[in-house]
Structures are given as C-alpha cells and as structure tokens.
Amino acid sequence: xxxxxxxxxxxxxxxxxxxxxxxxxxxxxxxxxxxxxxxxxxxxxxxxxxxxxxxxxxxxxxxxxxxxxxxxxxxxxxxxxxxxxxxxxxxxxxxxxxxxxxxxxxxxxxxxxxxxxxxxxxxxxxxxxxxxxxxxxxxxxxxxxxxxxxxxxxxxxxxxxxxxxxxxxxxxxxxxxxxxxxxxxxxxxxxxxxxxxxxxxxxxxxxxxxxxxxxxxxxxxxxxxxxxxxxxxxxxxxxxxxxxxxxxxxxxxxxxxxxxxxxxxxxxxxxxxxxxxxxxxxxxxxxxxxxxxxxxxxxxxxxxxxxxxxxxxxxxxxxxxxxxxxxxxxxxxxxxxxxxxxxxxxxxxxxxxxxxxxxxxxxxxxxxxxxxxxxxxxxxxxxxxxxxxxxxxxxxxxxxxxxxxxxxxxxxxxxxxxxxxxxxxxx
Amino acid sequence: xxxxxxxxxxxxxxxxxxxxxxxxxxxxxxxxxxxxxxxxxxxxxxxxxxxxxxxxxxxxxxxxxxxxxxxxxxxxxxxxxxxxxxxxxxxxxxxxxxxxxxxxxxxxxxxxxxxxxxxxxxxxxxxxxxxxxxxxxxxxxxxxxxxxxxxxxxxxxxxxxxxxxxxxxxxxxxxxxxxxxx
Numbered sequence: 225x226x227x228x229x230x231x232x233x234x235x236x237x238x239x240x241x242x243x244x245x246x247x248x249x250x251x252x253x254x255x256x257x258x259x260x261x262x263x264x265x266x267x268x269x270x271x272x273x274x275x276x277x278x279x280x281x282x283x284x285x286x287x288x289x290x291x292x293x294x295x296x297x298x299x300x301x302x303x304x305x306x307x308x309x310x311x312x313x314x315x316x317x318x319x320x321x322x323x324x325x326x327x328x329x330x331x332x333x334x335x336x337x338x339x340x341x342x343x344x345x346x347x348x349x350x351x352x353x354x355x356x357x358x359x360x361x362x363x364x365x366x367x368x369x370x371x372x373x374x375x376x377x378x379x380x381x382x383x384x385x386x387x388x389x390x391x392x393x394x395x396x397x398x399x400x401x402x403x404x405x406x407x408x409x410x411x412x413x414x415x416x417x418x419x420x421x422x423x424x425x426x427x428x429x430x431x432x433x434x435x436x437x438x439x440x441x442x443x444x445x446x447x448x449x450x451x452x453x454x455x456x457x458x459x460x461x462x463x464x465x466x467x468x469x470x471x472x473x474x475x476x477x478x479x480x481x482x483x484x485x486x487x488x489x490x491x492x493x494x495x496x497x498x499x500x501x502x503x504x505x506x507x508x509x510x511x512x513x514x515x516x517x518x519x520x521x522x523x524x525x526x527x528x529x530x531x532x533x534x535x536x537x538x539x540x541x542x543x544x545x546x547x548x549x550x551x552x553x554x555x556x557x558x559x560x561x562x563x564x565x566x567x568x569x570x571x572x573x574x575x576x577x578x579x580x581x582x583x584x585x586x587x588x589x590x591x592x593x594x595x596x597x598x599x600x601x602x603x604x605x606x607x608x609x610x611x612x613x614x615x616x617x618x619x620x621x622x623x624x625x626x627x628x629x630x631x632x633x634x635x636x637x638x639x640x641x642x643x644x645x646x647x648x649x650x651x
Numbered sequence: 652x653x654x655x656x657x658x659x660x661x662x663x664x665x666x667x668x669x670x671x672x673x674x675x676x677x678x679x680x681x682x683x684x685x686x687x688x689x690x691x692x693x694x695x696x697x698x699x700x701x702x703x704x705x706x707x708x709x710x711x712x713x714x715x716x717x718x719x720x721x722x723x724x725x726x727x728x729x730x731x732x733x734x735x736x737x738x739x740x741x742x743x744x745x746x747x748x749x750x751x752x753x754x755x756x757x758x759x760x761x762x763x764x765x766x767x768x769x770x771x772x773x774x775x776x777x778x779x780x781x782x783x784x785x786x787x788x789x790x791x792x793x794x795x796x797x798x799x800x801x802x803x804x805x806x807x808x809x810x811x812x813x814x815x816x817x818x819x820x821x822x823x824x825x826x827x828x829x830x831x832x833x
Binding site for chain 2: 421423424439442443444464465467468481483486487488509511512525527531532553555556569571576596598599617642643
C-alpha cells in the first residue's frame with residue numbers, strides 16, 4: 225500500500241525531476257526603468273491549456289529580467305482593455321505608465337491560435353506596434369518571447385534577446401549533460417550526456433549545431449552535433465588534447481586547439497573535419513580562439529609573455545598583437561557581435577571577474593560582483609554578458625549588463641552548472 | 652651510472668625479499684590497484700609479460716617498490732605553483748627516482764596526468780595541466796626515460812576539488828604519476 229503510494233508520488237515527481245529548470249532572478253537594474261503595463265490577454269477559457277504561464281506573464285517576466293523595465297500591476301484597473309478602442313487613457317496615466325500592452329488569444333480551426341497584440345504610447349495616445357501571429361499551442365511561449373523582443377526593441381532602440389537560446393553544462397549525480405534552453409532557462413533539452421567531463425560548447429553561427437569537447441574517450445576530443453537531427457561527428461581526435469572549438473562567422477571553419485606538438489597551439493579546420501592547418505606558432509600556451517565578427521582576426525589567450533593575456537592575430541596566421549595589458553591574468557576572450565567590445569575574465573585582488581574592454585579606447589571595466597567567474601559570452605544584442613560563477617560552492621550561471629548595472633542569477637534547482645554560451649535566436 | 656642504478660634496484664629488491672611480504676606477494680601477476688584502476692589502460696599488452704619476467708620477478712619477490720611506502724617511488728604527485736609549469740627543486744628527487752625506475756625497467760610505461768586548480772579558465776587550465784605533464788616528462792627524458800615509456804595527459808581543472816583556500820588549491824595543481832596496469 226505504502227509502496228504503491230510512493231510509486232505514484234514518484235511518478236508525479238518524475239516530470240519535475242526531468243525538467244530541472246533554471247530560474248532567473250534580477251539583482252539591481254538600470255538607473256531609469258521604463259514603466260510598462262501589460263493587461264492579461266483575452267482568452268477563450270476553453271482554448272487555454274492549463275498552464276501557469278500566460279502570454280502576458282511571460283512577456284512581463286522577460287521585460288523585468290532585462291532590468292530596463294518596471295512592469296506595473298494592472299489588476300487594480302477596473303477596465304481591462306483588449307482592443308485599441310477599449311483603451312481609456314486616463315486609467316493608464318493615473319498609474320503612471322508610459323507604455324501599455326494589450327492583446328488577445330483566439331482559437332482558429334485545426335487546433336491553431338491567433339495571438340494579436342498592440343503596444344500603445346499612453347502619453348501620446350497612439351499605437352506603436354500591432355501584430356498578429358498564427359501559431360500552434362506549443363509555440364505560445366516562443367511567441368511571448370518574440371512579442372517581448374518587439375516591445376523591447378521599440379522602446380529601447382536595441383534588439384531584444386528573449387527569443388534566443390543558451391547552452392550550458394549541468395553536472396549532477398556524477399554525470400555531465402550538455403543542455404540547450406531558452407534564454408529565460410525554460411525548456412531545457414539534453415544534447416548529450418556523459419560520465420566524463422563536457423566543456424567548451426560553441427554555437428554554429430546559424431544556431432543549428434554545437435561544437436563541444438568531451439572527455440568520453442578518456443581525453444579531450446571535439447565533436448560537432450546537429451541540434452535538429454541529434455547526429456554528431458568527431459571533428460578532431462588527434463594525438464594529445466583536442467579542445468576550445470570556435471566557429472568562424474561564416475560557419476565553414478572552426479578554430480581549435482591541439483597539443484599535437486606537446487604544447488597547446490591554435491589550428492583551423494573545416495567544419496567537416498578536413499583541411500587542418502596550424503596558425504599559431506609559439507613556445508607558450510595558445511588557446512581559447514575567438515573569431516572577430518568579420519572573420520579577419522582570431523583573438524586568443526596566450527602565456528607567451530609570461531602570464532596569460534589576450535592577443536589577436538590574422539585568422540590565416542601571422543604576427544600576434546597583445547590586446548590586454550592591465551593585470552597579470554586575463555583569459556577567455558569573447559567579442560560582441562559588433563566587434564567593438566571584448567569581454568574576458570580578469571584576475572584581480574578580489575578574485576576572477578568578468579571585465580569588458582572597449583577595443584577602440586582600450587578602457588577596461590570590471591562588471592561582475594562575483595569572484596570565481598568563468599566563460600563569459602555576449603548576448604546577441606551585446607547588452608548582457610552570460611557567465612559561469614560559483615556561489616556557496618555551487619556552479620551557477622549569472623548575467624551582467626555591459627555597464628555592470630543589471631545583474632541576473634540563473635539558478636538551477638538541480639546540479640552544478642557551468643560553461644554557458646549565449647546563442648542566436650530561436651528557430 | 653646506469654649500472655649502479657640497476658645494482659641499487661637489485662639491492663632494494665634483495666632487502667625487501669627478506670620481509671614477510673615475499674610470501675604474501677607470491678603470485679607475481681600484475682596487481683590492479685582498485686584505487687586507480689579507472690586510469691588503467693584497457694589494452695594490457697601481453698608481450699610485456701615475457702620480456703620483463705626478470706623485473707616482474709624482482710618486483711614480485713620484494714613487494715612492488717612502486718607500492719612500498721618507504722620507497723620514494725610510492726610518492727606519485729609533483730606539485731606546482733599557481734599558473735606555473737616549472738618542476739620545483741623539492742620535487743626533483745621524486746622525478747629522478749621515477750626516471751631511474753623507467754630506465755631500469757625499459758618495459759615499464761607511465762602516464763603523467765596534469766591537473767590545475769579550479770580558478771580561471773577551464774581551457775587555459777587544460778593547456779596548463781598539459782604543460783605540467785610535459786614538464787615532468789622532459790625532466791624524466793633528460794635522465795634517460797624514453798618517449799615511448801611516457802604518455803602525457805591533462806585533465807585541466809576537471810578533477811579539481813571544490814576548494815576555497817590556497818592549501819586546498821595547491822593540492823590540485825599537480826601531476827600524478829600512474830604506471831600502466833595500476
């Protein structure tokens with residue numbers, strides 16, 4: 225009897241265990257936040273699946289997480305509009321919002337949904353955006369992210385990143401699993417899992433493949449795996465270590481690191497595993513290659529001058545120029561998509577922290593408030609930096625805005641999370 | 652030089668043979684130490700058995716010098732400073748002892764496993780662990796150990812403990828010396 229109950233309880237728990245998700249919380253925010261009200265979308269009760277996250281909740285959570293918005297409570301407003309003609313502007317100026325989002329979800333034949341939304345400027349009393357989506361019920365969350373992106377872009381002038389994905393490695397119960405999840409931590413999917421370490425996942429530019437390093441052959445070997453078919457190839461399994469894969473911006477090549485000559489050096493290899501060519505030749509460690517967005521240069525970490533610093537060389541080889549000069553330990557270079565900012569990990573008196581360097585001026589700013597930071601990568605819009613850190617002895621993901629003002633923690637209910645990388649948009 | 656080395660090994664063997672261990676260790680088959688069996692290579696080369704009977708007998712008779720807690724060969728870790736790959740003077744005798752063992756036992760094979768503490772970059776630490784294992788290999792090469800006897804591998808910071816202080820970090824910055832079949 226008891227066993228049976230326990231069994232049922234376990235069955236009930238299973239979906240929760242399988243869906244150990246990252247939850248995001250914001251620490252701090254921008255100096256000036258845009259006030260926005262989001263009226264719950266009108267839905268036909270019968271069509272709405274029993275889910276706790278309605279469209280308006282997801283949109284609100286996205287905007288709040290960006291740190292740039294103050295999402296106002298709307299329940300106190302008696303008249304809840306769903307169409308433009310229903311909007312009574314005085315209701316909304318009285319709660320001091322600048323922007324208002326309204327919308328509706330309607331059933332369409334063939335188990336499809338019509339999502340319509342409008343963004344309204346409350347002060348100017350005009351419509352800023354209006355859009356309709358014809359979707360399947362499974363696309364509801366993704367659609368909410370897309371709407372949040374549109375609102376974000378309209379009101380801040382920058383592209384949103386809510387409809388993007390992240391990848392990271394979760395270590396739990398002695399197993400490593402490479403995960404891909406939505407940028408808000410939902411929908412985690414396991415790409416590959418192993419009892420040996422997995423590190424250094426790298427997104428192909430089109431977001432359909434991941435290159436990563438697996439120790440499953442008792443030494444580091446680079447794989448490339450399709451996220452669509454799940455099929456994978458061994459990209460590099462040469463003598464010694466094979467690691468640090470980084471896709472070229474056109475997706476045809478990867479920069480990788482081999483210890484073929486005993487010392488870590490950078491090579492370029494075609495995406496099918498052919499055409500290996502060594503491009504760095506030093507007596508020190510050369511590792512962590514990262515392409516400039518135009519494909520002309522490779523930034524990398526090298527200790528050729530003593531301690532590790534970031535250098536840059538032409539992507540077909542040639543002389544390297546040192547890029548970082550402050551401090552004795554600067555590693556893990558990643559560039560913003562416009563190629564103007566460099567983020568990296570800098571060791572200082574307070575530990576290992578995320579730093580941002582303006583490549584034009586050389587000015588460096590330490591932006592994180594954590595002390596054991598690793599693996600920084602830019603969001604596609606270049607505003608936030610996702611990185612791994614350790615809080616209370618547990619690997620955690622965090623994100624920080626390039627100006628250091630907005631800070632997020634992505635908490636996993638389960639394991640030790642590390643090696644994040646922010647990918648391109650969904651689909 | 653080599654001759655005197657061999658003699659000292661034989662002497663050690665003879666001394667050890669006087670102990671009670673001789674009886675206990677009678678089966679001279681390679682002993683798989685469970686504590687490090689995960690590192691053992693799956694391909695145990697059969698050809699070694701015939702060629703190295705002399706060595707195997709010595710070891711079997713005396714108790715394995717590699718396992719004898721009074722023998723420096725039982726010490727298996729070389730420790731490093733932060734972000735450094737130089738073998739420090741205090742670990743030279745240890746590396747020398749293993750190099751001499753490899754010279755005296757030309758069929759013995761060893762893996763130098765490089766590690767780093769868990770601070771900084773995983774990829775940089777993977778490279779650093781490799782440099783450390785190569786540094787120990789070079790030191791052993793100078794003393795006559797052959798390339799074919801030594802394999803180097805790096806785990807970077809992947810085997811590092813969850814450390815919070817320097818005493819703990821320094822335990823992770825090391826090269827482990829693991830013999831084949833151990």
